[in-house]
Each structure stands twice: as C-alpha cells, then as structure tokens.
Amino acid sequence: MTLLRRAIQFFIVMSILALLTLISLYYYVKSDIPSVEVLRDVQLQTPMQVFTQDGKLINQFGEKRRIPVKIEDIPAPMLQAFLATEDNRFYEHFGVDPIGIVRSAFVLISTGQKKQGASTITMQLARNFFLTREKAYIRKVKEIFIALHIEQLLSKDEILELYLNKIELGNRAFGIGAAAQVYYGKQLHELTLAQMAMIAGLPKAPSALNPIRNPRRAKLRRNVVLGRMLNEKYITKAQYDDARSAPITARFHGAEIELYAPYIAEMVRSYMVETYGEDKAYNSGFKVFTTVESSIQEAAQQALINNLHSYDMRHGYRGPERILWSAEQSPLSTTEILGTLRKVKEIDPLKAAVVVDVAEQSATALLKSGDYITLPWSGLSWARAYISDTRQALPPQTATEILTPGMQIWVRQYEQQWQLSQYPRPASALVSMDPQDGRIKALVGGYSFAQSQYNRATQAKRQVGSNIKPFVYSAAFENGYTLATIINDAPINQWDKSVGVAWRPKNSPEVYNGPIRIRRALAQSKNVVSVRLLKGVGLERTADHLLKFGFADQDINRSESLALGSAAITPLEMARGMSTFANGGHLIEPYFIQELQDAFGNTLGKAEPLIACDEQQLETHPQRCAPRVISEQNAFLVASAMHSAIWGGGSWRHKTGWTGTGWRAQALKRRDLVGKTGTTNDSVDTWFSGFNRNVLTTVWVGFDDAGKPLGRAAYNSNLDSNQIVGAESGATTAQPAWVEFMRAALADQPVAPIEPPPGLISTRIDLKTGLLSNKNDHTSRFEYFESGTAPTKYALDEDNSTPFDDEPIQEELF
Template sequence: MAFIKNFLRFIIICTILGTFAVVILYFYVKPELPSVAVLKDVQLQTPMQVFTKDGRLINQFGEKKRIPVTIDQIPQDFINAILATEDNRFYEHPGIDPIGIVRSAIVLITTGQKKQGASTITMQTARNFFLTREKAFMRKIKEVFIALHIESLMSKDEILTLYLNKIPLGHRSFGIGAAAQVYYGKDLQELTLAQLATIAGLPKAPSTLNPISYPERSKKRRNVVLHRMLVEGYITQSQYDDAKNAPVTARRHGTEIDFSSPYISEMIRAEMVARFGLEGAYNNGYKVFATIDSRNQAAAQKALMDNIHNYDQRHGFRGVKIYLWNSETDAFWSRDDILTYLQSVDEFGYLKAAVVEQTDEQNAYAILKDGSSITIDWDGLKWARSYVTHSRQGPAPTVTSDILHPGAFIWVQQNSSGQYQLSQMPDVSSAIVSLNPQNGAIKALVGGYSFEQSQYNRVTQAKRQVGSNIKPFIYSAAIEHGYSLGTIINDAPINSWNSAQRIAWRPENSPPNYDGPIRVRRALAQSKNVVAVRLLRGIGARNTVDHLLKFGFSPEDIKPHEALSLGAASLTPLEVARGMAAFANGGHLIEPYFIDRIEDAEGNVIYQAQPLVVCNLCTAEEVRDSYHYAPRIISEQNAFLIADAMKTAVYGEPGWVGTGWRAKDLKRNDLSGKTGTTNDVVDTWFSGFNSQIITTTWVGFDDPGKRLGRVQYNNNLTRNQFAGGESGARTAQPAWIAYMREALKGMPSAPIEQPEGLVSVRIDRKSGLLSRKTDKSSRFEYFIKGTAPTQFAQEEVPNLFDPYESNDVATTNEELF
C-alpha cells in the first residue's frame, strides 16, 4: 500500500508540475504567438486571372500558381490518400495526436535521432501559415499551441481545405488545384487514382519527389501512398494493383489559357497594379473581366495578321537569312542536330520554324520544331519573288532554287486548306481597335503582330500621322462655321508663296486630278486635299484647332497650321477611334474603357464599370449635371451630316466612287468610312462605323520614316493582288473589312438616325443649288434648318466660295488612294 500511495503521489506531483510547466511555457511563448483569428479571414496568395467578357481565360498573373478548391470539389480518393499518408487520425484528435507524439518520442529515445515527426495536418497548417520549417523544439511547442487554437476556431473540413489549398507542391504550384493543372493539365476531378496518389505524396518533399524532375522517386513515393491507402482499407487490391502499375504521365503544363489576347491583358495588368499595387494585384485572387468578347477579338487578331502577311507577300521575299550548311561544300546536318537547333528558336504568330532538308524542281522538304516532316509545294513557294526595294520587286521565280536551297532556316505557315507555305517574319506593323460608340467599351484591340515579338502596343502608344483620317474633323469644323454639304468649293491647285522661307507650298490631290467647283460632300468622299486646305483657310486655323480639341485630342498634337488639314497631326489609333465615335453616336465624347468588372477571390463584384453613356434625348442640362452621361461636343445635326458624307465615301454617287468603296463588299447599307494615307505613304489608315461599332485600323512601319512603297503585279499571286502604290484603301482597309465582316454578323442594320433640325431638299449636283430635275444630275441633300439654298440652278450661276489665302506654312501633303 505504501508503494501505491507513493506512486500515486508521484503521478499527482508530476501532473501538477507538468501542468505548471505547460502553463509557464505557454505564457513564455505567448508574446511570440500570432493571432490565429486571421485564419477565419485568410487570404491565400492566389494569382490574378483575366477573362474575356464571355468568360474565357486570357491570362494569369502571379508568381504562385494557385487554384483554390472547396471541400466538395476534392475527390474522396484524394482525401483518403492524404489522410492515410499524412494524418490518418485527423478527424479524431484535437489538433495534436498523442499516439503520434508517443511514437515519435520512442523513436527519439531509442535512436537518438528525430527521424519521425508527430505533426498533424492541423500542426502543418499552423507551420505553413505562421512558422518556419526548422526542426527545433521551441518551434514544435509553438506549433502545438497554435494547432490547439486553430481547432477551437475552425471545423475539421475547414482546416483540411485550408491545408490543401496552401501547401507547396513543386514547380511553383501551391495547393492541389494548381498541382493538378501544372502536372497533368486537368481539373482535380479528372485525375486517375495513380495521379491523385502522386500529388498526395508531394507534401513530404515537393522539390525532390515531383514527377517532372524526378519521375522514378515520384513513382516510389506514389506507391507508398497507394500502399497506405490499401492498408487503411480505402482501396481494394485490384485498384492498388492497377494504380501501382500505371505509368508516370506527368509533364509540365503552363497556365490553362483558354484564349490568348496579350495586348489587352497587359493593359489590364498595368491598370490592376495601379489600383492595388503589385503584391495586391498579383496575390489577392482577383478575377478581371475585360470588355472584349472572344469572337470579336479573334476576328481582329486574324484580320490584322492576315493583312500583314498579304502586304509581305506583295512586296516580295526578303531572302533566307541563315543557312545551317552549304549544300555544295558542307556536310548535311543530322536530323538530331536540326532539331536541337530548332528547339532554341522562338515562334511567333502564325509562323513555325523549319529547316529545309532537300529540294527538287518545284518542292521543298523541311522539318519542323516538333520533329514532323513537311512538303512545301509550288503553290506555297511561287509567290516568293525577291524583294529589291520598298517600291520594286524581282521577277517571279520559276523553280525552287530561285528561292532557297537545302540547309535554309525558314519560316512557314499553314494556309486555309492546311497546306504549308513559305513565309517570313513580318517587317511591317499594324494595329486595330474597335469600340462601342455608345459607351466606349473596347470590343477588340490588337496592338501588333505578336506580343511575344514586341510588347509595344501600337493602339495606345504609337502616335502616327493620321493623313486624311483628320478630314472628317476638319469638315465638322466647316459645318460648325456655316458651310453645308452642298457648298461649292474650288477643287483647283494651290500655290502659296512663303516669303520668309522663300519657298512655295503646293499641296496636291492624290491622284493629282482636279475637278474644279465641287460640293463639300463629294470633296470629303473623294478626299480632296486642296478642298480641305481651302476649308481650313475659310474657317481659320485657330478656329479649326479649337473645334478639333473638342474630340479629346491633346493640344500638343493639334497645331494651328495649314498642314493640319492634310493630316500632319500625330495621333494613336485609339485617339482616332474615340474622336470618330462622336460622328457615330450623335456628337458625344465617350471615354474608352477595357475593364467590365472585377471580382474578388470569393466571387464578389468589387468594381463594375460605369461608363459615360450617350443620351441623345437628354437635355443639355441633364447631360451636364449627370455623372454618367457622355458630354456633347458637337450638335447632333453636325454629327449626322459628317457621318452621312462619310457614308458617301463608301457608297459613292452616280458617276463616281468614294475612297472607301471597297467596304461595299460587306453588302450593308449602314456604313460610313474614311481612308487615310500620309505623305510618301508612310502611314495608312481606315476608320469606319455605324451607330453600334467604330473600328480604326493602321498599317505602317515602326520606323516612322520608312515608306510602305509600291508593288508590281505578281503573276504568281492569286489573291490580295494589285499593282501600284500602297494606301489607306489598299493597305489598311482590307483588315478593317475582314474584321467587320465577322463583327457585323448577326447585327441588324444600325444606320445613324436623322435628327430633328435638318431638312432634305433636292439640289443640282453640279452647282449645289435647288433643282426641279429628278434625274442623275440631282440628289436630295441634308441641310441644317435655315441653311438650305433658296435659288434654283437655272436661275442663277453659283458664286464659288474661295477662302482667303493663309500665311501659315504647311509642311506636308498626302496621297489618298
């Protein structure tokens, strides 16, 4: 009895001392313990994702790949694998596992080494969020206290979900959702038992057990997991055997981009960083939905790339830049050597890298980067007459040896029928932007041929001379100052002498044809240069600039000189499209925007775009006092008249066509448009719209002085063919047409509606006066009330309006076709 009493006293004293020691230890480390209440509102470091408006993923930004999953999204097989391997008594213990601790202590006592840990999933969660991975007793003590506190705050399912979304699993994947994508390119629910077991085995040592870097080690670890599942009764013997014998199928998968649109996603990235800072934007799990939809964006990207390659083909093949061997003097490279070389080459756009292995009279045989062999037949080679200068090409080739030889490193692309053809890296650049003119939403935006090749966004960053794309704004100023579409202006050569510089300025039409007295409508539709100069002189350069600044242009870009009438101003495609939108929407200045909404990691909408919207029925006071109405900058009548004159640039009149006549190929009756070509054909433009969409395209070289040149007819080309100079109509408009053909599909006719305050009277097309005739010599013309002619053509010969000659000195002229 004495022994039993002493033993009980010993146990009680040890218990009291142990409890006292734990209390002392708790208060000792308490100041260093973090508040685990934050786990209730934990913010996982989740990358930002960018989507199109219709929900397709276009990019992801963030160092850590993470795809958070909920407990009901995790397959039961995976939960079983984790429990069997990491903590089989997870749902039974209070955060620490006494059995595991005793087992770990026995190993320590018998071996003297810390070979086996006693960490539970809750303790690992505590360590992952608050502590380091160093093996120290004090860290373990802190881990225990934090784990107990976590268990008091959260349910077991919440703890397990947090743990599985937090753990690092190799190759910058954090959490099991990301690991499934990185290693297998699938959602977690799509993985096999063997694949789930592979991921379940990674928490122990993700850097040395992952199946990409160490497939054999990973397989052994996977089989350990499967064996634990079998022992615990989670799987049957047959399931174990099948999974154990399964091959290692993991390979590195990038972010699962559903639809590539890098220029707009980069704009969104920059905006998000400006709003939330780099860390916040990259790690807080924001989902950003752009204003673009995938159908329009895909059409814009294809239209731009096709148009660039068409330009390249017209101007000839710039030749093979690299020969890996000389077929006459060098030994041919082996297939392995060729493939090694090709692996070092980055591919862009449509282009695939290839090396020519052999040729015959009218075929080339090449190997691609993926190891496949292709044949380029004569239809894919014959276009490649040699490039001589920007305005001259060599003769059409007749045999393959006129173009290339074995050993040539070349670029190829697939045509619409899937056949490969010779290509080349484009030298020319382009941009396309499409807006909703009623609210400024960007519907499509492409800033260049390839973002990987050049991150320079030409839609927003390239200020280029706009050529005749400036004329609608000049003519709008003329309407504002008393001119009408029926006003007669003299289309005759101008010769202005500048006594200070002792030079003469002679702006020319392009082509240099002059029609004498013509109406303002026809002058805009046929882009008459000298008429634009006379209008600016009649209005006054300062008044013209004041009017143009209403369209949102910067005073730094719009200067009061006569060259302004010919497009000497430099603007970005987005600025041009924004200005043109005023003619499409009844005279309002919209604000382009590209983010529709932002959601946080839980799917809550934290930002919804509230764009400036057009309200043509609102009073001036209502527009001025409302924060969400786009301000009116010109009258609705002015906007309609210019849009209608630009419509004539597309559809023409009996006896003549406008510069944008090619848009009739779209077979619609609601389109207005304007070409633009600068001096020496350096920049080419086309802008066109109806009331629901405005699109601007630009084509030129990034080198601002490089000419787009001329082409001779190529007998070997079967499409996209012409002879003569490049121009807005020939170079930029084809991309506009190709894009609009897709963007307008399913869109009902959306003409610019005639506003109140206009009258329509029949005038004589030659004189601009009233006409009683109903034949082709007359037409109905729109006038602002009070400005229509009052005399008939046969009663009086019109006085030609010839504005005063300005002393301003112009610096450029323009070609228009």
C-alpha cells in the same frame, strides 16, 4: 496504501511540473507567436488571371500557381487521401494529437532519431503560415501553441480547406487545385483515384517525390497513400488494386491559355499593378474579365497578321535566314538539322524550316518538329526578289530561282497550305470598340508581342493624314457649311513669309475637279478642299473644335497642315474620336475591364461606363450619359459623307458616277458601313477608320521607324488580278485588314446604320450647283441639311455658273 499515496503524490507533482513547464514554455515563446486572427481574413498568394468577356483565359500573372477551391467542391476521395496519409484522427483531436505525440516520442527514445513527426494537419497549417520546416524542438512548441489557437478560431472544415489551398506540392503549385492543373491539366473532379493519391503523397517531400522529376519514387509514395486509404476503409480492395496498377501519367501543364492576346493582357497587368501595387495585384487571386470577345479578338489578330504578310509579300522576298550548306558541300543529316533548328526561337505563326529538296515548282523542307512539309508553287510564286521598298525583281518561273537545299527559311500555314514566308518589317495596330459606351471589343498592338512589347494601339502617336478630315468637316458644319456647299477643288499656291517658300498642298492623286460639293470632297479625300475649309472656319477655331473629340492640345499642331493630318494621335485616340460620329455626338471613354472578381469568384466591381444617351435616357438617367461634344445633327452629317466614301455617288449609266477612297469596303455588302482612309506624305503612315452604329474599328500600318515610307509595289504576273499595286496608302495598306476583320466582327450581326436624327430635313438639290432642284433625274439627289441651313434658291437650267461659299478668291488660286 502508502505506495498508492506516494504514486498519487508523484503524479500530482509531475503534473504540476508539466503544467509549470508548459506555462513557462508558453511565456518563453509568446512574443514569437503571431496572431492567428489573420486567418480570419487570409489572403492566399494566388496569381492574377485575365479572361475574355466570355470567360477564356488570356494570361495569368504571379510567381505561385494556386487555384483556390472550396471544401464542398473537393471530391471525397481526395479529402480521404490526405486524411489517411497526413492525419487520420483530424476530426477527433483538438489540434494536437496526444497519440501521435506518444508514438513519435517512442520512436525518438527507441532510435535516438526524429524519424516520425507528430504534426497534425492543424500543426502543419500553423507551420505553413507562420513558421519554417526547420526540425527544432522550439519550433514544435510554437507549432503546438499556434495550432491550439487555430482550433479555437476556425472550424475543422475551415482548417482543412485552408491547408489544402496553402500546401506546397512542387513545380510552383500551391494547393490541390493548382496541383491538379500542373500535373494533369485537369480540375479536381476529373482526377482518377490514382492521381488523387499521387497528389496526396507530395506534402512529405514535394521535390523528391515529384512524379515529373522522380516518377519511380513518386509511384512508391502513391502506393503508400493507397495502402493507408485501404486500411482506413476509404476504398475497397478492388479500387486499391486498380489504382495501384495505374501508370504514371503526370506531366507538366502550363497555364491553360485559351486565347493568346498579350497586348490586352499587358494593359490589364499594368492597370492592376498601378491600382493595387505589385504584391496585391500578383498574389491576391484577382480574376479580371476584360471587355474583349474571344472570337472577335482572334479575328483581329489574324487580320492584322495576314495584312502585314500581304504587304511584305508584294514587296518581295528578302532571302533565307541563313544557309547551312551550299551546293558544293555535303548536306547535314536530319539529326544535325534538327539540332540547329532547336536553337531557333520561333515567332508565331512563323515556323523555322530547312530546305532539303527543290523541284521545278515545289520544295521540301524539314520543320523544327521533325516533320517534312511540301511548299507548293502557290506558296512560292509570290517570292520575287526584294530590291528596295519601291522596287522588286521579275517574278520567278521556277522554285530553284527562290530556294536551294540548305537554306534556313520561315514558313507559315495559310489557307490550308504551307507558304514560304518572312517576318514582316512594317508594324500595325487595330482597335475595335462599341461606339455607344467605349467597350473595347478587340485590340492588337503589333505583329508579335514576343518581338516587341510596344503597344502601338495605345502608345504610338503617328500622323493621321486624311483620317483627320471628318473632324475638320465637323468644324465646318458647325460654322455654317453644309453637305451641299460648293468649294473650289483647285491647286493652292500660298507664299509662306516665315520660311520664304510657297506652300503648295496637293490632292493625292493630283486630280482636281474644280467646283465640288463638300460631300464628295470628303468622300474623295480632297486635300485642297480640307485646307480651304480650315481657312474658311479659321485655324484656331478648327483646332479648338478638334479638342472636343478628346485629342490632347499638344498633339493638335496649330498650322494649316492640320487640315492634311499632321496631328499625331494613337489608334485608340482616333477610335475614340471617330466614335462621336457613330453615337450621335457623345465623347465616350474607352475601357477594357468589364468585371473584377476575387479568388473565389465574388464580384468586387463591374464597369459602369457613361453611354451615348438618347433623349429619354438623358431625362431619366442623366448621370449615366457621356458628355455631348457636338450636335446629333453634326455627327450624322459627317457620318453621311463618310458613307459616300465607301459607296460613292453619281450615275454610272449617265457617266457621272464616282467612287470614294474607301470603296474596297463594298466587299462586305453592308450599306450600314461608313469609313475614311488616311495617308500621310510619302505613305509613311496609313489609316482606315470605319463603323456602323455598333462597331467601330481603326487600323494603322507603318514602320516603327517614324518617317520611313511604305513604298510601292509593281504588278506580279504570278498572282491574280486582285493584287494591290502602286503606292501604299490607307485604302491599300490599312483598309484590307479592316475589311477582313469587320467581315468576322459583323458576321450574323444585324444591319445598324447611322439613322438621321430629328432636326434635319432632306431636300432635293442640283448636283452641280448645290442649289435646290425641281428635277428628278441623275442631275439631282436628296441631301440632308440642319434646319435653317438648306439653300433657298433653285438652280436654273440656263445657269451654268457655280455658286461658291463665302470664301474670298485669293491670290493662291491658280
């Protein structure tokens, strides 16, 4: 009894000492123990992902790769692999496993080394969130106390879910969702048992046991995991044998970018950082769904690239990047050529190649990939030598006039064949949007984001040339002019006292028709008519009217050159302004983010744009309506004149037919399209803007070096008759990209014309005088007028005179 009593006393004393020691340790480290309340609102460092409207990944931003997953979405074998390897009693202990601690202590006492840890999954979670991997006793004490707190605060499933999303697994992959993507390019449910076991073996040493860096050690560790799963009866012997014999299939997989759209992705990144700050934007797991449609965005990028190459090709071939050997030297070996090509940075869609053989009308080249390709004559014949932006050499007759073995060149695939190519020197931008609410459907800021991050769609303020004229004409319609008003299309010679010279604005081309209706003047982009309209309305009144379309006051220079497009505006600003004519007079606000979600797919916000309302919407939901800046009738009259810019007018049978400057859009065979070209002096900047009711697109082409002319191209007898020749212009340089893009954007889309609104009348007028007509032949047409503005007089058969507007005849007319 005495022995028993002493044993009980010893146990009580030791228990008290242990309790006091535990309490002392708790108070010793208490100040260093963080509050685990933060786990209730844990924010995993998850990269921001940017998607198209239809869910294709454009880009992701953030240092850590993490794809958060819910525990109910994790396959059972994956959970079992981690439990069997890291903590097989996880669902039985209270955050600290006494059996594991005793086992670890025994190893320490018997060997004198800390070979085996006793950390439970909860303790590992505590360390991953709040502590370090340092093997120190005091850290282990803190780990235990934090683990106990966590177990009181969270359920077992919540703890396991946090652990599996937080844990580091190598190659910047954090959490099992990211690891599955990084190592196998798969989602969790697509992994095999062997692959799950491989990932479950990584927490012990993510770098040393990495299957990419050290496949042999990784395989041994995988098999240990499989063995523990077998011991725990999670898998059968047959499953174990099958998975154990599986080869190592891991390799590095980058982010699964499904659509490369860097300019729109950078716009999102910049907005999110500005709105939320860098840390929150990059690490909160935001999923940003943009407004761009993947197929349309892809078409926009391809149209811009093709158009720039077309320009560059008609201006001539500037020669190879360099020459690796000459005819007098021995050719390099294949290995040496590939060694050289590996150092070349390729710019999509261009591929670096070295010419190895040249026949009479073909050439063979070696790509960086090691593949040999053939350049047929159809991919070479364009390459007459470049002399200057305005001169090209004679067309080549053989491939040897263009290439010799040893040349390092650029090639690209076009229309299912290889083509000799070069990096285009001009720049370009394309913006397409829904004019009814401002949703950006596609946006391209340049040929290559890798070469230049400068977004010309949103940052390049360039002179707009004749793209300004619809706004000038809108001001005229607001001040009493009509589509039938006759203006004198004759040269202007105006003395400028301030500089002591005469200002002589000219048409381009220098063709003057004399008295001309406003509809035709806009359609044929008559410069002198635009100047006369500005003078008739007044410079200040016209400039103030242009501000209604969202243009900045500092960009609208208040001189008469404004009528010819001296204002500097970005393509996005131009698209926004033009949308007013497509939507009935409303100024919409462009937007590019449709929806914002958190890391788990919960919606944080959706775009609620102001829209172009009809009368019913204006009455029922006025708070949703974009502001009206011009009348619906004014917007339609401008759009109607722009329709003639594509489709022309008159009667070709009676030899009175005429074309508008945008006639190339007729290739789309859609009568619902309207448009306007734009070209500045010396063809420095070229534009085309066109639309129907649902899609509006603006294209700009020019050099980044502001003031550098785009030049002209001579006829190339090697090419077909559809080639573009002569001076570059909005119609020849920018519009082809617009046509190619709109062909894709409008495919399978219903016709959506700009419909005439109430408040207009249509009456037949005489084409020569703009007065009313009783005739029903080629000398007349129906014309639209705002109520109260139609002519009241009829044209007389014997009256050969032409009534002008109220503009006084001044001395500048000659």
